[in-house]
Each structure stands twice: as structure tokens, then as C-alpha cells.
Amino acid sequence: MTLDWPDIPYGAWQKTCSALHLYTQVVGKYRLARTPWVNHSWHATLYVNSRGFTTSLVPDGGGGVEIVLDLLDHAVVGATTDGRTAGFDLGPMSVAAFHHQFVKLIRQLGGTPEFHGRPNEVPQPIPFEEDRAERPYDAAAVTRFFQACVAVDLVMKRFRTSYLGKVSPVHLFWGSFDLAVTRFSGRTAPRHPGGIPALPDDVTHEAYSHQVSSAGFWPGGAGVDFPAFYAYAYPVPSGFADAPVTPEAAYFDANLGEFILPYDAVRQSNDPVARLMAFLESTYRAAADLGGWERHALECKTGIPRQPRAI
Known part of the structure; x- marks a missing residue:
């Protein structure tokens, strides 16, 4: 690609x-x-x-x-x-x-x-x-952001194909303004404590009703001052923050409780697709292995055009 x-x-x-x-x-x-x-x-x-x-x-x-x-x-x-x-x-x-x-x-x-x-x-x-405050509109910046979202969307859709279990579409959550994809283990999760600003707790409880590994992309402003990829697990398994993930530029942000990979570390690499896929795969494996997911029953090879799954 x-x-x-x-x-x-x-x-x-x-x-x-x-x-x-x-x-x-x-x-x-x-x-x-x-x-x-x-x-x-x-x-x-x-x-x-x-x-x-x-x-x-x-x-x-x-x-x-x-x-x-x-x-x-x-x-x-x-x-x-x-x-x-x-x-x-x-x-x-x-x-x-x-x-x-x-x-x-x-x-x-x-x-x-x-x-x-x-x-x-x-x-x-x-x-x-x-909300009557006048707001600027930098059209060129908006288009560049859209082009970045196109690239991220296509890589996340490729990542999505290698999972047989329940998995979300790749979609934009307008509340937190992030492009996201979420995998589910199939197990129910402890009731989420809620408390997300300006979001009803019953929405949060339903959103996190089951064990998840989720990843996404922010333009910035969600606890980071730069565009970034994130990955988290709910419930958070023991040892998740210390799990080895790739690439080297990825790190665990204790304040957010999530792994972060700066967008520029992907953009400036020789192979942005491979670098982002490494982050998505390694953070998922950390959540699944430490969370006791039945990976053998949930995973499959990455999808290839015109090639049905072997049964």
C-alpha cells in the first residue's frame, strides 16, 4: 500500500x-x-x-x-x-x-x-x-488531517482482517474525536466505573460491557499535544504497562493508562504501514496474553483480496 x-x-x-x-x-x-x-x-x-x-x-x-x-x-x-x-x-x-x-x-x-x-x-x-465564539478554519490543515485519516483507516482495516472474534468497524468516535478499532475476547468485563466528562455513565457501562483491546488515532488534544496512536485494554490486566511493545518509539503513558505512539514516528519511518501494524499487533498481544484470551480460537491470517478463508 x-x-x-x-x-x-x-x-x-x-x-x-x-x-x-x-x-x-x-x-x-x-x-x-x-x-x-x-x-x-x-x-x-x-x-x-x-x-x-x-x-x-x-x-x-x-x-x-x-x-x-x-x-x-x-x-x-x-x-x-x-x-x-x-x-x-x-x-x-x-x-x-x-x-x-x-x-x-x-x-x-x-x-x-x-x-x-x-x-x-x-x-x-x-x-x-x-457557542457563538468565532472559530477559524484552516482548509489546508483540514485536508492534510483527512489524508492522514485515510492512511490510518486503511491500515486499521487491514489489521481488523486478522481476527475471527468480535471486532468493531473502523470508525470515528466524535465524542473523543478518535479513529478507532476494538477487538473483543468474548468475555464479560467488570462494570466500568464511568466518570467520563459529559458522557452518561450508562453509555460507558454498555461500551465496556466486555473485555477489549482497543487502538486508535488522535489528531492531538486528548492528553497529548501532538498527533498520536493509542492502545489500551479494559479491564487492564496485571503487568500491561510493562509489556514489551513495538516500535521503539511507543511508550506507556501512566496518566492516560494507555500505550502511545507519536504519529511522526510512523510518518517519518521508511515503512509507515509496517510500523503502525507493529504497534497494533504488539499492543493487542500484550492485552490478549496478559488477559488470558483464547488467541488460538480468535486469530487468523491477514486478509488478502479475492482469497476466502480456509475452513
């Missing part, structure tokens, strides 16, 4: 990133409000597509509504199964202005613009309609 791994220094576009995070929350909350609940909140997420982030088809209106955050042409685009389209441009604006235009767009599409109006998983959340 030949992929583009652009430079995306967090400090250079931090304010734009914060705005984009909140815009994805508005879009994600619309999908959440209209879509039947799926285990671990998988029904609420966004996905990388050829233009940016998509809701996929949301059951609303006369059949379905799809919303795309187009991060190449910098627009919000909506389309319905009966042929209607609507959209508006992304640019410098307030969250309140984005929310207003998004509600108008959903009405134009014949949808139902009724959803929870306050951000999740951010400190001191301000209701969308009341």
Missing part, C-alpha cells in the same frame, strides 16, 4: 481542529438520534470515505439521509434516497452558526433536525446554539 502520511502538527491547527471536532459532534448527534441503538454505540459513529467523514445512510425522511463532511471541497453535503440534495460551505464561523445551517440543511432534505444539543466528552461543554 502506497499511502500519503502528511505532516499534521497539532499546534498549527489546534483551533480549527477544535471547531471540526464540534462540527462532527453536531453531525454525529443527528445520526445518534435517528438510528436504532447498536452495541457499544456503533450506531453513532462516522466513517472515512473518499471525501471526508460520512454518517452512512441515516433512517430519516422518506427513506434515508446521508451527511458527508467533505474535507476536500470543504462543505457539508446532504443527500436522500429520493434524490434531494442540500449543503453549505465550511469556513470560519461559530459553532452556533454551523448548528443553525445544519438544522436548516436537514429540514431541506425532509429530515428530522431534533437531537441532543450539547457536546459530549469535552470540558465545560457549551450548548451548540449558545
